[in-house]
Amino acid sequence: MARNPADTALWPAPHASGAVDATVHVPGSKSVTNRALVLAALASEPGWLRRPLRSRDTLLMAGGLRAMGVEIEEGVGPDGTGEAWRVLPTGLRGQATVDVGNAGTVMRFLPPVATLADGPVRFDGDPRSYERPLNGVIDALRDLGARIDDEDRGALPMTVHGGGALDGGTVEVDASSSSQFVSALLLSAPRFNQGVEVRHTGATLPSLPHIRMTVDMLRAVGAQVDTPSPAASRTSGGSRRAPCWAGT
Template sequence: MPVNPALTALWPAPHASEAVDATVHVPGSKSVTNRALVLAALASEPGWLRRPLRSRDTLLMAGALRAMGVGIEETVSSSSSGAGGSDGAGEAWRILPAGLRGPATVDVGNAGTVMRFLPPVAALADGPIRFDGDPRSYERPLTGVIDALRVLGARIDDDGRGALPLTVHGGGALDGGPVEIDASSSSQFVSALLLSGPRFNQGVEVRHTGSFLPSMPHIRMTVDMLRAVGAQVDTPESGGEPNVWRVTPGALLGRDLTIEPDLSNAQPFLAAALVTGGRVLIPDWPTRTTQPGDRLREIFTEMGGSCELTDYGLVLTGSGAIHGIDVDLSDVGELTPGIAAVAALADSPSTLRGVAHLRLHETDRLAALTKEINELGGDVTESADGLHIRPCRLHGGIFHTYDDHRMATAGAIIGLAVEGVQIENVATTAKTLPDFPDLWTGMLGASGV
């Protein structure tokens, strides 16, 4: 995906001099798109993905599956746009499953879903599949997936690192069966094994042995999507044992799936309404979803906004005041940077808890948020599992992103209320939210700000 070189330098975050009033069409969910790609690649018949997210992470996933022999045909009929930009309504991908094969090389970039979801797929391929990625990807935890696959019968060469780069020597099939893992550092370890589980000879039984399991909504998303393509899944919520998920072996159906808007990527735009005392509409907000971003309705209401879910979408209206919050974000850790940005502008202190695992994300998000907000005059301290944020009068300065898309959008939120904020490498938002700078300035332009 081409990147404007100017966006990799310093981007002046637009300052809002009045309330925002805009409609923003948010592109499709990265989490849903990448899970749907894996399930469609493993299906016994072709399927369609409509309105998929086209971003760095999803293109890496599609490219990896193509390298292993899966056909992915892209079609575009027409697209519609609102004040926030194109919603990509006319794009569709036809997925043509094929015999998975190597040799192939997979570039994971710094995408957790690619580096964790695809080694189990590669174990089903006929031939070696090498995985490599950005330097940061070497530091992200992968031991849970590697060790589990070895127990299930896979052969993996990682030179004892428990991390990238590595090679999975696919044998065309995998025994599967029961396996214990500690998924405390990422719920993606569980999802990775469940997604490919129906194709294992014995299915899979995943038992989480740790005391903490983050991002449970993402596991529920995986289970719901598996069931939608015909898989039989037993879960703790359906009467099974605590911390145990079982997937029965069987064929997966091809589906015609329309991807929901990415609710976590809607966060900065909803935050804009809260920060400026304005109004933002996100069309097509689902009435039922497993996306963690749906919790924004509750969190931003507690912080001073009001939400209304209509037939057309979600409307968030700011009151002109921002309140601090004491909140456990263990299930929705990806929302932490945006909430921290809003909290830095609040009228009372905030405590964000349950997110120690964010130290292992695209960057150490807790350390990065603390450093960058404090360098703008803030008062943020790290705790063992989160952040304490005390409101201060902020000033302009450079907001570093550490190649982390959610750091970039957090800086943009602060820039709405603080003049002179410059975002380093705002182009990193292309990881999950392509064209963010245009969407952001389009939102403000629609408001006449």
């Protein structure tokens, strides 16, 4: 197919006339940044995220945690260089509203956190977010003892009635539609009284590298995580060391 010469004028690609000597700073990872924010918010002492990715999804995650009472200070890192966010975990409060936008990590990772809040937390977002499945997280949290009002939609909007604690235990989840269902439960499990054992029941389990990322980051903050198979993971309660992650 012949290319219209006018198309190339839309973006004149830069080119070098000789050898290039440059330093390139690769942005941080959204997946790492949002997991790190949750783990820092649930830690027992303040932690740092150095060179986090600044994007709509990560700002929504930070905003959701702030709505529940977590302090997140933006500034320069502890070494005096580069942007950093200092996360000061506080008692999670209810009577809050979390805007998830259309961010899958926010709408799935924060409801387990909200079960630990002292009161109800409402979750809402963009119209498109109403179409995204949340039933895996909702059903699992109910099985673990949480109270959630979603009018039986298995989707947003919904309210999580935090009770300040959750016992945890063993739960079965069909994560065929999103591995984030598994990661969501594992990330908050160190704050559950008994931790959590997640058993995937679906025919397929997508995005295994993202579950491994979650497990590795949990271990980095001292959590005991057993993964006897790709379809089963257990995180023990109690370990909440302050994290310090650096973006790439």
